[in-house]
């Protein structure tokens with residue numbers, strides 16, 4: 498029986514899709530059968546970040562509408578045998594998702610997979626609501642910046658009231674903070690919120706701190722989840738977070754951001 | 769090895785790969801977005817035709833697509849019942865191989 502994890506934030510552009518790809522790939526690398534689902538209808542992107550965009554045939558909405566079977570719409574990752582992607586529709590609008598449709602798809606996936614990771618769209622509208630409704634766990638992605646933290650707080654409110662677990666009075670969705678794009682140098686200078694500040698404000702457990710890192714851009718250029726880049730600090734931080742998601746106790750360490758070396762700058766190399 | 773190439777490659781870095789991926793994908797998407805989504809229809813009609821002649825299990829149809837720069841490929845694999853399952857069924861039906869490739 499799979500655990501359903503939603504990756505959500507409220508604010509846009511904070512790193513949800515990057516994190517969904519990294520966490521999904523990390524779980525698959527640990528031998529867990531994992532499927533990642535793109536809930537950002539109309540703005541399909543998870544397939545690009547995972548590098549399978551050219552092999553998408555059918556999508557989530559086709560399955561909900563009965564135009565394709567679930568197994569036909571799942572795209573298997575070429576590098577990680579335990580990873581599959583359910584892409585979203587690029588052409589339809591977010592109203593195409595229905596609660597019943599989503600539930601049917603999740604129920605089918607639940608038996609076959611260990612983890613279902615849902616990439617939420619930004620905002621607090623229908624799409625974000627659909628992505629979180631059936632979740633068991635939530636990864637709340639935030640950047641160390643005021644508007645992002647404020648929006649995370651909104652999302653935490655929704656997680657504790659507008660999910661199936663909340664409506665049924667079951668054990669609440671387990672929400673954990675993933676602080677992304679963290680730059681210790683700027684925190685040191687007092688330009689950015691500290692991990693502890695954000696934790697104090699949001700009062701949820703810390704899943705991980707992902708440093709600001711050039712390797713994230715490189716990974717998305719290549720269509721490769723950043724956890725497959727062994728030299729990446731962000732990748733390492735994601736792997737730690739994945740272990741914590743699976744219940745392991747891993748000490749928190751803030752990995753340094755990657756700076757361009759003098760030689761790289763000399764060559765004008767960016768990635 | 770040409771030293772110039774070495775430098776050129778390092779300057780392009782991963783951005784070169786990103787550009788190529790985008791060019792291929794967007795070329796396909798721009799065309800696709802003008803026409804209604806044809807793949808579900810294509811699959812339905814294809815199966816309807818094949819069903820006239822053969823037993824097809826909906827769950828045993830696999831469609832694979834690979835969009836490329838020079839060419840794209842569409843592969844439809846339809847698994848058909850094997851000899852054992854066919855035994856005892858009406859005669860006159862074709863006993864094609866277990867896999868039909870279209």
Ligand SMILES: Nc1ncnc2c1ncn2[C@@H]1O[C@H](COP(=O)(O)OP(=O)(O)OP(=O)(O)O)[C@@H](O)[C@H]1O
Pocket residue numbers: 506508509510511512513514515516537617618619677678679707708709710711713714717731
């Ligand atoms: N740790 C990081 N270091 C550097 N850049 C990052 C990091 N995490 C994410 N980014 C960059 O931030 C941008 C937004 O990331 P991403 O698309 O994952 O966010 P999102 O929350 O899914 O956005 P949206 O709300 O639009 O769906 C991307 O350009 C990505 O490469």
Ligand SMILES: [Mg+2]
Pocket residue numbers: 513514515537542616617618
């Ligand atoms: Mg996204």
